[in-house]
Amino acid sequence: MKVIPFSDLTSIIKKGDVIALAALSTANLPAEILKTLVEHNDENQSFKNFTFMLANDISDYRGDSYDLDSFTTRGMIKRLITSIITGSPETINAMRNNDIEAYYLPQGVITTHYRSKTQASPGIISKIGLNTNVDPRYSGGKVNTRTTEDLVSLIEINKQQYLQYHFPDIDIALLRGTYADTDGNIYMTHEAHLGEGYSLAAAAHRNKGKVIVQVKDVVEKGSFNPSDVFIPGKLVDYVVINTNPKLHRQVIQTQYDPALSGHYQIAKMREPYISLGTRKVILRRAAQFLLEGDVISIGFGINNELSNVLSEEQVNHLVQPNIDTGVFGGLISSGSRFGMNYNLSARMRHDMTWDFIYNGGLDVAYLSFAEIDQFGNVNVSKFGDKMNGCGGFIDISQTVHTIVFSGSMVVGGQLSYKNNKVTVEQEGHTSKFVNNIGNTDFNAHNALELKQEVYFVTERAVFELTSKGLKLLEIAPGLDLEQDILAQMAFKPIIADDIKVTNSDIYQDEWGGLSQAIKSVHRI
Structure with missing residues (x-):
């Protein structure tokens, strides 16, 4: 040297x-x-x-x-x-x-x-x-x-x-x-x-x-x-x-x-909890798929704020978040504090973290989406004038057993969340549920062959990947199935015989129900 x-x-x-x-x-x-x-x-x-x-x-x-x-x-x-x-x-x-x-x-x-x-x-x-x-x-x-x-x-x-x-x-x-x-x-x-x-x-x-x-x-x-x-x-x-x-x-x-290099721990999260709105209700519903002890991959985009919701609900100790940069556990910051991660339980070399992921270390991956087609294929990297790239999306989505895709259903929609229900105040301009995606970052057929469990969570509805395509499992309270959901999709999904209404408690300023959901026996 x-x-x-x-x-x-x-x-x-x-x-x-x-x-x-x-x-x-x-x-x-x-x-x-x-x-x-x-x-x-x-x-x-x-x-x-x-x-x-x-x-x-x-x-x-x-x-x-x-x-x-x-x-x-x-x-x-x-x-x-x-x-x-x-x-x-x-x-x-x-x-x-x-x-x-x-x-x-x-x-x-x-x-x-x-x-x-x-x-x-x-x-x-x-x-x-x-x-x-x-x-x-x-x-x-x-x-x-x-x-x-x-x-x-x-x-x-x-x-x-x-x-x-x-x-x-x-x-x-x-x-x-x-x-x-x-x-x-x-x-x-x-x-x-x-x-x-x-x-x-x-x-x-x-x-x-x-x-x-x-x-x-x-x-x-x-x-x-x-x-x-x-x-x-x-x-x-x-x-x-x-x-x-x-x-x-x-x-x-x-x-x-x-504190960012692990030399001491902070007493509480340094960023404010996100306010009630589309992002928060999506994350609250998505978080209900967690089970106690899960190791979670937190992806870029909306899911970067998942740790914020976990902290507010005081359930950090029930699961362990992971970022593929080598961050395990702790408080994963978002927004203007993105990349500032505190109170880690472990940190590893970046390449060793991928060893962990490739060898089944993750239980659930929380990923974003830009476009979804009728078969459940997903585009996250190239859409409109965006050319973001795939990041670790492909690696993670092809190795984890359970995937929860999170995002809004329509771009630009104005929705309100009052009285424990959802109201579309002004419809958006672009649906994310399209006939043909512009770029394939997640292949649904491949996921089915791998026997992965795949869910799609939006502020309006929850879908599941099946061998016959997307199945609508659940709609938000206050919404009309035809007008607010099906009319905003380029294709008609399979509709579950026992379609459910999302728990209305998540559409209020304070919730407090995530701990019970995580401690349940089944992903819900």
């Missing part, structure tokens, strides 16, 4: 390099390294044709740092391999306009491939992604027409179909830690997430690439417990020491909060 000034990076990184990062938004983001590369390119236009590979979006919501858009707007990226983009609008525009090549591949596959591709292994061969947009019989994960190279192949082993993923070798790993010691060992002492930096460093080292780590400081060896080493010094080529604290933020919202 060699400690170098940031200026030396410009002679180490070359035009056309494959660069991989292990960050989530600003968490674990080596922003001062990115600043150095961007400013060098601004001076001499020498950094072009990079391939960027990252499991999560890297984005600067504050506007005072450097992120994916900083590279895209300067034409520095030729190819992007990722799973999700939610905070990089200029990169989305570049993909939409065919300015860059881009692939959306499953997050777990990207994260775990770093350690799967070795001299003794061909890399990732998996069933994850079969019969979805990632499958080469669909688009192979290609985002636009400029993207032509196949990174995913369909193969057969023992008469079973698999996908083989072909990722490029890494030239440069750009990583971040809190400290390095004089032996080059990297520690994540102040970081909110552990990430997949170890596996990424190993992959770059195998390829004789360079591993560069941004840290706050270098300390004497022996300063920390050796079991706290996250990346051993043997895998680290260069260390750069951060000089501007705003370019080494723990998370977007704060420079450093010791």
Whole structure:
């Protein structure tokens, strides 16, 4: 390991390099390294044709740092391999306009491939992604027409179909830690997430690439417990020491909060409980599918606020939420505090968390949806002018036994929740229940073959996936079946003979009934 000034990076990184990062938004983001590369390119236009590979979006919501858009707007990226983009609008525009090549591949596959591709292994061969947009019989994960190279192949082993993923070798790993010691060992002492930096460093080292780590400081060896080493010094080529604290933020919202790295626990949730409205009633109804002891995957979108509802109902101790970044238990923040997770029972490396998920560690997955067709197929990644990507949606939805999809039934609808019932004050403009979805992220036939239990929860109705299509199980009190539900769908679902009315108690400011539901024998 060699400690170098940031200026030396410009002679180490070359035009056309494959660069991989292990960050989530600003968490674990080596922003001062990115600043150095961007400013060098601004001076001499020498950094072009990079391939960027990252499991999560890297984005600067504050506007005072450097992120994916900083590279895209300067034409520095030729190819992007990722799973999700939610905070990089200029990169989305570049993909939409065919300015860059881009692939959306499953997050777990990207994260775990770093350690799967070795001299003794061909890399990732998996069933994850079969019969979805990632499958080469669909688009192979290609985002636009400029993207032509196949990174995913369909193969057969023992008469079973698999996908083989072909990722490029890494030239440069750009990583971040809190400290390095004089032996080059990297520690994540102040970081909110552990990430997949170890596996990424190993992959770059195998390829004789360079591993560069941004840290706050270098300390004497022996300063920390050796079991706290996250990346051993043997895998680290260069260390750069951060000089501007705003370019080494723990998370977007704060420079450093010791509670986020598990150094103490907070007494109560730091965000207000969400007010009564569409999101809250959907989450209340969806939460009733939980059983005591469940390990829950909390997905991006509306379900990120599920922990808020669990906290308000004082049932956190009955279940364990999980975020695939490696967060287990505790208080999962949402809204303006998204990514600020407290009182964790455990945190793991990002790639190890996917091991946990792939090996049946989850009981229930709470996922969002953008479009659903009559068969129960779901699009979550590409709709309207949105091109968000699949994130970990495909990995999780193909490995968990029970899935609860949550979301509003119609976009733009104005509903009121008074007197323990629902009233449609003004109908929305776009139904999410369509004849044909624009992109397949969840394949219903595949789910049925896997014998998964799948439910769809909206503010108006609850549906179940069956072998004959979607079945309407339940409607909200106060709504008309024909006018408020069936007329807002492009197809007619199967209607249960014993259709139920949703428990009216969830449509009031204070509820208090979730504990009883979770302690019941059956998912309801």
